[in-house]
Amino acid sequence: MVTYDIAVIRGDGVGSEVIEEGLKVLRAVSSEYDVVLDTTEFPWGSDYYFENGHMMPADGLDRLAAFDTIFFGAVGHPDIQDHVTLSGLLLPIRRTFDQYVCERPSVLFPGITSPLSGKKPWDIDMVVIRENAEGEYANIGGFQYMGLPEELGVQSAVFTRRGCERIMTYAFDLARKRNKKKHVTSITKSNALGYGMLVWDRAFEAVAGRYPDVQTQSLLIDAACMDFIRRPESFDVVVASNLFGDILSDIGAIITGSMGLAPSANIDADRRYPAMFEPVHGTAPDIMGKGIANPMAAILSSAMMLRYLDQEGAADVVEKAVLEVIDDGKTVTPDLGGSSSTSQVGDAVVSALSG
Ligand SMILES: NC(=O)c1ccc[n+]([C@@H]2O[C@H](COP(=O)([O-])OP(=O)(O)OC[C@H]3O[C@@H](n4cnc5c(N)ncnc54)[C@H](O)[C@@H]3O)[C@@H](O)[C@H]2O)c1
Numbered sequence: 001m002v003t004y005d006i007a008v009i010r011g012d013g014v015g016s017e018v019i020e021e022g023l024k025v026l027r028a029v030s031s032e033y034d035v036v037l038d039t040t041e042f043p044w045g046s047d048y049y050f051e052n053g054h055m056m057p058a059d060g061l062d063r064l065a066a067f068d069t070i071f072f073g074a075v076g077h078p079d080i081q082d083h084v085t086l087s088g089l090l091l092p093i094r095r096t097f098d099q100y101v102c103e104r105p106s107v108l109f110p111g112i113t114s115p116l117s118g119k120k121p122w123d124i125d126m127v128v129i130r131e132n133a134e135g136e137y138a139n140i141g142g143f144q145y146m147g148l149p150e151e152l153g154v155q156s157a158v159f160t161r162r163g164c165e166r167i168m169t170y171a172f173d174l175a176r177k178r179n180k181k182k183h184v185t186s187i188t189k190s191n192a193l194g195y196g197m198l199v200w201d202r203a204f205e206a207v208a209g210r211y212p213d214v215q216t217q218s219l220l221i222d223a224a225c226m227d228f229i230r231r232p233e234s235f236d237v238v239v240a241s242n243l244f245g246d247i248l249s250d251i252g253a254i255i256t257g258s259m260g261l262a263p264s265a266n267i268d269a270d271r272r273y274p275a276m277f278e279p280v281h282g283t284a285p286d287i288m289g290k291g292i293a294n295p296m297a298a299i300l301s302s303a304m305m306l307r308y309l310d311q312e313g314a315a316d317v318v319e320k321a322v323l324e325v326i327d328d329g330k331t332v333t334p335d336l337g338g339s340s341s342t343s344q345v346g347d348a349v350v351s352a353l354s355g
Contacts, residue, residue, distance in 0.1 A: 003036040004309050007067040007274070011045040011089070013283025014293035014342075015073020021295035021346030022071060022302040025318055028350045029306070033314045040067070044089060046077035055088030061096045064274060069305050072278035073298070078285050087139070094132055095139070097273035099266035100163065101170050102130035102245060103304070104280055106232075106252030106262065111327035112336065116229065116255050124256050126235040127174060130245025131167040132266055134158045135196075137242040159196035159241070164203035170269050171239035172211040181236035183215045184208070187224050187244045200241065224248060228255065253280055258335040260294025261326075263301035265308060277305040291341045294333040296322055299349055321352035 008023065010016035023039065030037045042063070044056040055075070057063075064070060070093065075085045093099070106128065108114050110121040138158035145151040168186070175184050186204040190197035201218065208216045219227065221244045227234065228251045240248055253262035262280035279297030287293055299322055306315035325331055331348035332338030340348070 001034050001036060003038055004068045005066065006037055006039045006305075007064050007070045008039050008041045009044055009070060009072045009089070010041070011073040011075040011283070012047070012077050012085070013074060013285055013288040014281070015045075015075065015279075015283055017288070017291065017293050017342050018279060018295040018298035019071060019073040021342060021349075022298040024346045025299050025321075025349050025353070026071075026302050026306075028353055029314045029318055032317070032353070033311060035309075035311055035314065039071075045075050046080055046085060049077075049080060049085070049088065055085060061092060064093065065097070067274045068309065070274050070276040071302065071305060072276050074279065074281060074283045076283040076285075091137065091139070093276055094266055097276070098133060098268045098270075099273070099276055100131065100133040100167060101265070101267040101269050102132040102249075103174075103265045103267065104128045104130060104245070104249040104252065104262065106249070106256045108256045109261070109323055109326050111323075111329050112257035112261070114255055114257065116232070119232075119255075124232045124252075125180065126232065126252065127178070127237050128245050128249040128252055129167060129171040129174065129237060129239045130249060131163065131239075131241050132245075133242075134160060134163045135242035157193075157196050157241075157243075159199045161199055161203055164200050165207055166269070168204055168207040168239055169210075171237050172207060172214055175214050175237040176211070178236065181215070182213060183217075183236040184211075185224070185235055185238045186216065186218045187221050187238060187240035187248065188218055189221050189244070191220060197241075204239075221248075225251065228252065249280055258294055259284075259297070260333060260335045261296050261300070263297050263304055265301070265304045267308065275305075275308055277301040277308070291343065292334050293342050294335050295342050295346050296326065296349075299346070317353055318349070321349045324352045325349050 010019045108124040136157040140156040141154045259281040266276040303315045303318040325348045331340045
C-alpha cells in the first residue's frame with residue numbers, strides 16, 4: 001500500500017465544480033488499486049482574497065512544499081483584476097516549485113466533432129510542451145508615471161540557455177517515449193525578437209543534435225497558428241515559450257472539441273518539488289454555478305497526476321473510462337452538445353471505471 005499526499009486547491013468559479021468530480025473519480029479508482037490518496041483542501045482563491053486581502057496566506061507556499069502533488073481548479077473573478085488572482089496564487093506556485101514543464105496534450109477523441117472539417121478521431125494527437133518558468137511571464141518589469149497620461153510599463157522576457165535546453169530536452173524525451181511520429185516542432189519568433197528568441201533557436205539546435213532519431217522543424221508562431229488550424233495532424237510534440245505555448249494550447253483545446261476536455265500538468269521534471277495538475281481552462285464566469293461545466297479536463301488532469309505518481313494502471317483506467325463516456329455520447333455536458341450536468345458526467349466516469 002502506497003500513500004500520496006495531495007494538496008487540493010479548488011480556486012474559483014467552475015474550478016471548484018470540476019475538481020469535485022476529479023476527486024470523485026480519484027477516490028473511486030484508488031479504492032480499486034493499492035494506493036491511498038490523502039487529500040488536504042486549501043480554501044485559497046478569490047473568496048479568501050475578499051476576506052484577507054491576499055489569495056493565499058503568507059506561508060502558503062511553505063505548506064504546499066510538503067505535498068507530493070497539487071490538484072488545482074482555476075482562479076479568476078470578475079471583480080478582481082486577473083493579474084492579481086494569477087500572480088497571487090497560480091504563478092507563484094509554478095515559479096516557486098520550478099514547475100518548468102507545462103504539458104498540455106490535445107487529442108481528438110472518438111465521439112467528438114472537431115470544428116475543423118474532415119477530421120477523424122485520433123487525426124489530432126499532439127502535446128504542447130510549454131516553458132513554464134521564464135520567457136514572457138518572468139516577473140520582471142516596472143511602471144513609471146503610473147496612472148498619468150504619459151505612463152509607461154516595461155515587461156521583460158527572459159530566455160536563459162539553461163531554461164531553454166531543459167524544456168527542449170523534456171520535449172525530445174517525450175517524443176521518444178510517445179514513439180508516434182518522433183517529431184518535435186520548436187515555436188520561435190526570432191525574425192522579430194532578435195535576442196531571447198535567438199537563444200531559444202540556438203538551444204533547440206544544440207538539443208536536437210543529441211536526438212538524431214527525432215525529426216525536427218522550427219516554425220514561427222504566426223505560421224504555427226495557421227498550421228494548428230490547417231494541418232494539426234502534422235504535429236507530434238510542440239515545444240514553445242511561456243506565452244506562445246499558452247496561446248497554442250488553447251487552439252489545441254478548441255480544435256479537439258472544447259476547453260472542457262483539455263488537461264495539463266505543471267512539473268519540475270527533476271522532481272525536487274510538488275507537481276501541479278489542473279484543467280487548461282479558467283473559471284468560466286459565463287457558466288459558473290449552473291452545474292454544466294465539463295469536468296473531463298479536470299478528470300483527465302487527475303489521470304496525468306496518477307501517471308506522474310507512477311500509478312500507470314489507475315491512470316489508464318481513468319482515461320479509458322473518460323473515452324468510453326465521451327464516445328457513448330449519452331452523458332456529456334452542453335459544450336459537447338449534451339444536456340448532462342457536471343456531476344452526472346463525473347458519476348458516468350465512475351461507473352465506467354469498472355468496465
Ligand atoms: N489556470 C487558470 O486558473 C486560468 C486559466 C485561464 C483563465 N483563467 C481566468 O478565468 C477567467 C475567465 O477566463 P476566460 O473566459 O478567458 O477563459 P475560460 O477558460 O474560463 O473560458 C473560456 C470559454 O471556455 C468555456 N469553458 C471553460 N471551461 C469550461 C468547461 N469546463 N466546460 C465547458 N466550457 C468551458 C467558457 O464557458 C468560455 O466560453 C479569467 O479571470 C481568467 O483570468 C484562469
